Amino acid sequence: MRRRVASLGAAVFALLLSMFVVIPTAHAEAGFQVNDGRLYDANGQEFVIRGVSHPHTWFTSETTRSLADIKSLGANTVRIVLSSGDQWTENSTADVANVVSQCKANRLICMLEVHDTTGYGEQAAAVSLDRAVDYWLRIQDAVIGEEDYVLVNIGNEPYGNTDYAGWGADTSAAINRLRDAGFDHTLVVDGPNWGQDWSGTMRSQAPEVFASDPHANTVFSIHMYGVYDTAAEIEDYLHHFVDQGLPIIVGEFGHNHSDGDPDEDTIMATTEDLGLGYIGWSWSGNGSPVEYLDMVHGFDGDSLTPWGERIFHGADGIAQTSREASVFGGGSDTTAPTTPGTPSVSAVSASSVTLTWAPSTDDVGVTGYQVVRVAGGQETAAISTPTNSAIVGGLSPDTDYTFAVYARDAAGNRSARSATTTVTTESGPAAGSCAVTYRVSGEWNGGFQAEVTIRNTGTSPVDGWTLGWSYLDGQTVTNVWGGVATQTGDTVTVRSVDYTAAIPVGGSVSFGFLGSWTGANSAPSAFTLNDGSCTQG
Known part of the structure; x- marks a missing residue:
């Protein structure tokens, strides 16, 4: 449920503000527009951002499949990390144009942001908003004419925790340079203090910044991490902007952070209640010590982390x-797809099942399905798929699982849930029917590379596996190829991917990974495969 919040204080504030600041009227251009504190798309339909950030500039080869997966999971917006070339390799005009094209092909609104400004004034390598504008002018050809589909986030977290008092003046100057150059897009501006505005600088200077935009088309973005660890702080900040009729989104947030534990439940509930947008950080690729902010393992849209599930x-x-967004042709549709057929089991192993179901139909077209596990009346996501079949992996052997399916259409409508199917996975390999070789192939100060080989010494083929071990010295797995890893404390589990899932009798598969260590880096002393113990060697 959404509600609009008004107050006598807001009316008094507006009256006082009008005595000193001339609020510009909305600019009559195509594309997204702000009106009365709300964001509207090019068709005049209110648009509420629901999206995630994707680290394009550091993982350009992952963008194509990532955008498709992000869309299949239901997002309507993706925030794309770009570099102006000041801290990382500059994203060229052609590259940005290609990203915009891919966003449109996936029916995603594309919010582009320059990341090199992060922590300016405190972070030595960070650059000013003025430098970010220089970059926007260099790549202008990639975004001009795309106002219906592109939001311009001028610079990420443009001030750290020092010398941030000039945030308002610098932000207004950046806005006006872009307007003078012909940018008619909705502009998005981040707060100072590493985006969290704990000082209240953006909160107090926002009216003047908004008034400085001759197009009246600027949206404020607050990043909510450890500073926003209570419901009161979150609600107070967001209500303050809504009460003034100023547009605000939560442009970044997570479920945890090194600076504290943000209250993601209140962030999501309050934005939904007030009809405000939010963008989570981030799809995948986070490095130490914030790997837990990855929403999927290894850019695999079928392998959600706990944060991704949430x-x-x-x-x-x-x-x-x-x-x-209605600009993609389905925004006015409110009819959900028909209910998918009951999923049936076409294959089962100790760690995976293959499900198929009768497809749904819809007026504007079914864009994908979501398979959920059902246990104790609660649902958890198992997999998203564009077709009416799915392989659900990462399961435990000899265990009952119940599955159901939803369909989603191009307008974002979700069907009723299908009937459920319960299946029992096969038993795992007997103890002693596998052998594992763990080898450190390279080691450096604080880091190492390892290779693990699994041999099937039993009498039955393995079709899908989960390998487990515990470290003795506190090592951390940071990146895996040939598998998907999760780690809780010292306990590591790696599950197979498509090309490593099958281990014939007498055969073997291998995967590798990078890790970090301090003090010592001894090898694990025991391994389990699908809950059965393995010998070493």
Whole structure:
């Protein structure tokens, strides 16, 4: 449910503000527009952002599949990390144009942001908003004419925790340079203090900054991490902007952070209640010590992390609340797809099942399905797929699982849930039917590379596996190829991917990974495969 909040204080503030600041009227251009504190798309339909950030500039080869997966999980917006060339390799005009094209092909609104400004004034390598504008002018050809589909986030977290008092003046100057150059897009501006505005600088200077935009088309973005660890702080900040009729989104947030534990439940509930947008950080690729902010393992849209499960499928999450922008042709559709057929089991192993179901139909077209596990009346996401079949992996052997399916259409509508199917996975390999070789192939100060080989010494082929071990010295797995890893404390589990899932009798598969260590880096002393113990060697 959404509500608009008004107060006598807001009316008094508006009256006082009008005595000193001339609020510009909305600019009559095509594209997204702000009106009365709300964001509207080019068709005049209110648009509420529900999206995630994707680190394009550091992982350009992952963008194509990532955008498709982000869309399949229900997002309507993707925030794309770009570099101006000041800290990382500059994203060229052609590269940015290609990203915009891919966003449109996936029916995603594209919010582009320059990351090199992060922590300016405190972070030595960071650059000013003025430098970010220089970059926007260099790549202008990639975004001019795309106002219906592109939001311009001028610079990420443009001040750290020092010398941030000039945030308002510098932000206004950046806005006006872009307007003078012909940028008619909705502009998005981040707060200072590493985006969290704990000083209240953006909160107090926002009216003047908004008034400085001759197009009246600027949206404020607050990043909510450890500073926003209570419901009162979150609600107070967001209500303050809504009460003044100023546009605000939560442009970044997570479920945890090194500076504290943000209250993601309140962030998501309050934005939904007030009809405000949110963008989670981030799809994948986070490095130490914030790997837990990855929403999927290794850019694999079929392997959601706990944070990914929460933001996509939890209460007030993306799957539940996202609606596609009407500029893609389906925004006015409110009819959900027909209910998918009951899933049937076409294959089962100790760690995976293959499900198929009769497809749904829809007026504007079914864009994908979500398979959920059902246990104790609660749902958790298992997999998203564009077709009416799915392989669900990462399961435990000899265990009962219950599955159901939802369909989603191009407008973001979700069908009723299908009937459920319960299946029992096969037994795992007997103890002693596998052998594992763990080899450190390279080691340096604080880091190492390892290779693990699994041999099937039993009498039955393995079709899908989960390998487990515990470290003795506190090592951390940071990047895996040939598998998907999760780690809780010292315990590591790696599950197979498509090309490593099958281990014939007498055969073997290998995967590798990077890790970090301090003090010592001894090898694990024991391994389990699908809950059965393995010998070493």
